[in-house]
Amino acid sequence: MTAAAGTTGSTRDVELVFAATPRLRRLALVAGVAVVGAVATAHGELLALAAAPLVLVAAASRSRLPASATVTTRLSPDRCVEEDELVLEVEVRVPGADRVDADVALPPYTVSTFEGSDAPAAALGTATARWLLRPGRWGRHRVGPVRMRVLAGAGCYEARFPLDVGEVVVYPAAAALARAVAPAELAAPLGEHPSRAAGSGVEFAGVRPYTPGDRRRDVDWRTSARHGELFVRQYAAERAFDVVLVLDTTTDAGPPGTSSLDLTVRAATGLAQTYLRTHDRVGLVTFGGPLRWLPPATGPYQLFRVCEAVMSVRPDEEERAAGSVRYGLDNLPRRMLPARAFVCLVTPLLDDRPLGAVRLLRDRGFSPLVVDVLTSEPAVRSRAAGDLELRAWRLHRKALSWELATLGVPVLPWDGEGDLTGALLHAMRALRPEVRA
Amino acid sequence: VWSLRWRAVVVLTTGACLAVAVLPEPTRATLSAAAVAWFAVGLAAVTRWRMAGTVALGLTTLAVVLATALDESGLRPVQVVVAAGLLLLLLPALDRCEAPGGPAVRTVTRAGWRQRWSLPAVAVGAAGLVTVTSAQDVVPSVELALAGLAASVAALAVATRAHRG
Numbered sequence: 001m002t003a004a005a006g007t008t009g010s011t012r013d014v015e016l017v018f019a020a021t022p023r024l025r026r027l028a029l030v031a032g033v034a035v036v037g038a039v040a041t042a043h044g045e046l047l048a049l050a051a052a053p054l055v056l057v058a059a060a061s062r063s064r065l066p067a068s069a070t071v072t073t074r075l076s077p078d079r080c081v082e083e084d085e086l087v088l089e090v091e092v093r094v095p096g097a098d099r100v101d102a103d104v105a106l107p108p109y110t111v112s113t114f115e116g117s118d119a120p121a122a123a124l125g126t127a128t129a130r131w132l133l134r135p136g137r138w139g140r141h142r143v144g145p146v147r148m149r150v151l152a153g154a155g156c157y158e159a160r161f162p163l164d165v166g167e168v169v170v171y172p173a174a175a176a177l178a179r180a181v182a183p184a185e186l187a188a189p190l191g192e193h194p195s196r197a198a199g200s201g202v203e204f205a206g207v208r209p210y211t212p213g214d215r216r217r218d219v220d221w222r223t224s225a226r227h228g229e230l231f232v233r234q235y236a237a238e239r240a241f242d243v244v245l246v247l248d249t250t251t252d253a254g255p256p257g258t259s260s261l262d263l264t265v266r267a268a269t270g271l272a273q274t275y276l277r278t279h280d281r282v283g284l285v286t287f288g289g290p291l292r293w294l295p296p297a298t299g300p301y302q303l304f305r306v307c308e309a310v311m312s313v314r315p316d317e318e319e320r321a322a323g324s325v326r327y328g329l330d331n332l333p334r335r336m337l338p339a340r341a342f343v344c345l346v347t348p349l350l351d352d353r354p355l356g357a358v359r360l361l362r363d364r365g366f367s368p369l370v371v372d373v374l375t376s377e378p379a380v381r382s383r384a385a386g387d388l389e390l391r392a393w394r395l396h397r398k399a400l401s402w403e404l405a406t407l408g409v410p411v412l413p414w415d416g417e418g419d420l421t422g423a424l425l426h427a428m429r430a431l432r433p434e435v436r437a
Numbered sequence: 438v439w440s441l442r443w444r445a446v447v448v449l450t451t452g453a454c455l456a457v458a459v460l461p462e463p464t465r466a467t468l469s470a471a472a473v474a475w476f477a478v479g480l481a482a483v484t485r486w487r488m489a490g491t492v493a494l495g496l497t498t499l500a501v502v503l504a505t506a507l508d509e510s511g512l513r514p515v516q517v518v519v520a521a522g523l524l525l526l527l528l529p530a531l532d533r534c535e536a537p538g539g540p541a542v543r544t545v546t547r548a549g550w551r552q553r554w555s556l557p558a559v560a561v562g563a564a565g566l567v568t569v570t571s572a573q574d575v576v577p578s579v580e581l582a583l584a585g586l587a588a589s590v591a592a593l594a595v596a597t598r599a600h601r602g
Contacts, residue, residue: 027528029495048517052564098553099548101545
């Protein structure tokens with residue numbers, strides 16, 4: 001998936017408010033101890049110990065501190081995919097400063113590399129520092145603030161101010177699909193999947209005897225010569241089909257980065273990207289918090305809408321506090337599930353809700369495919385009781401899978417690494433005939 | 438590594454400063470002050486407490502003062518100047534050691550080495566000048582005392598005005 005590149009950032013003139021650093025107080029302390037010692041012990045040479053800090057204190061005048069700074073921040077691009085690289089630039093101009101430091105507050109799961117500054121030893125000119133950021137987890141993340149610190153007056157004064165950078169949208173990395181696989185018999189015309197029905201596609205489907213009205217260019221001359229009568233070539237009709245992705249966002253289990261929700265959105269993005277590329281219609285339903293849906297549609301803009309929709313599946317604090325599912329799939333409008341749509345339920349299979357969703361879909365005449373995205377097991381507290389808990393948990397998962405199998409619903413485990421194409425093809429062949437046809 | 442380096446700089450600078458102060462024959466008071474200062478600077482380097490750093494700096498200065506005042510042989514003028522220079526070096530090392538951000542804080546720009554080192558060089562030069570002046574045999578007089586008083590008041594006025602907000 002490629003994200004539209006943009007830049008976020010701003011330029012600000014910051015009025016610097018300086019405060020004394022501990023260095024100023026320490027210089028005064030050294031000078032004070034030396035002067036008192038010199039006077040008390042009548043040793044004039046000890047004034048030499050006081051002279052050095054006193055010179056620094058006298059030279060670090062407040063009137064010579066810089067009044068303002070011009071700071072520009074740039075973050076490019078402001079949209080990316082997980083593990084893509086972003087460039088953060090901070091451009092500073094503070095004439096008269098001794099040193100300017102920056103501390104960037106990073107979004108969670110983001111790795112940064114400091115690339116250095118183009119003018120590390122130029123206090124009077126403009127210096128630009130660059131960081132390479134690599135966000136490791138999808139979401140809308142706030143970059144910054146960049147906490148700036150300007151030191152002046154021989155390090156005796158400092159000014160601190162924060163800089164806002166902006167928001168970066170990190171789209172999930174799409175699951176790998178080598179090609180868009182489809183059921184053999186499809187309903188919608190004008191697609192790119194070869195169907196069983198003969199039509200006007202480009203994929204060869206066989207030959208048949210010539211009948212009056214056939215086009216002359218379809219005559220297969222080699223077969224005709226072999227049999228002594230005219231044969232014409234037949235081509236497979238090219239059809240499209242509807243894919244509806246149902247995402248179970250009730251829980252987010254597993255370590256960040258490979259949690260069930262991470263794999264859910266990656267699988268959804270990969271499936272949507274692959275099928276939209278072949279001009280199929282893709283829709284999206286999420287349940288777990290409030291029920292949300294995106295009607296099936298095709299085109300590049302639909303991919304953008306799917307990506308934006310999956311970015312919102314992470315339950316916020318309010319939804320998390322609300323707890324259980326507030327709106328079930330039974331409230332889903334009929335138009336969301338077109339007849340003969342291919343429904344793919346992506347779920348960690350942690351409770352009975354996916355089973356309820358599958359039963360509901362079957363009642364409406366669909367036979368969904370279930371993609372199981374749970375890759376980890378719960379942490380156990382103690383060894384003795386923990387083993388028992390773990391065994392009970394595994395049994396519950398097995399029971400869920402068994403119930404799905406008895407319903408004729410294939411369960412496709414996916415760990416986020418492999419290619420989904422082969423497994424999808426296998427699962428589509430296992431679907432009930434009434435759904436396939 | 439970054440943090441350890443600055444902690445080592447703090448410890449070594451203070452150690453060098455005290456070593457300069459206690460030579461050639463330290464008295465018991467000097468040794469005591471030096472020992473406490475050494476403990477304080479170790480504490481500052483390990484815990485990065487600002488208060489421990491300030492106490493270490495004050496005690497190190499006190500050890501130098503005691504070494505000059507109580508030791509019969511006294512510190513040679515050049516030793517006092519070297520001690521003053523090392524105390525100035527200790528200040529930025531303590532700042533770096535106590536910096537809260539650690540390695541996440543990056544320097545965007547800084548002054549050139551001339552601008553950074555000229556002022557400390559002038560300060561050490563001033564210390565040398567004072568040492569040389571104090572080594573002169575001067576007959577005390579009223580004029581000299583008044584001149585010293587006027588210089589002190591002027592220095593106080595300049596320093597106060599410079600740091601008025």
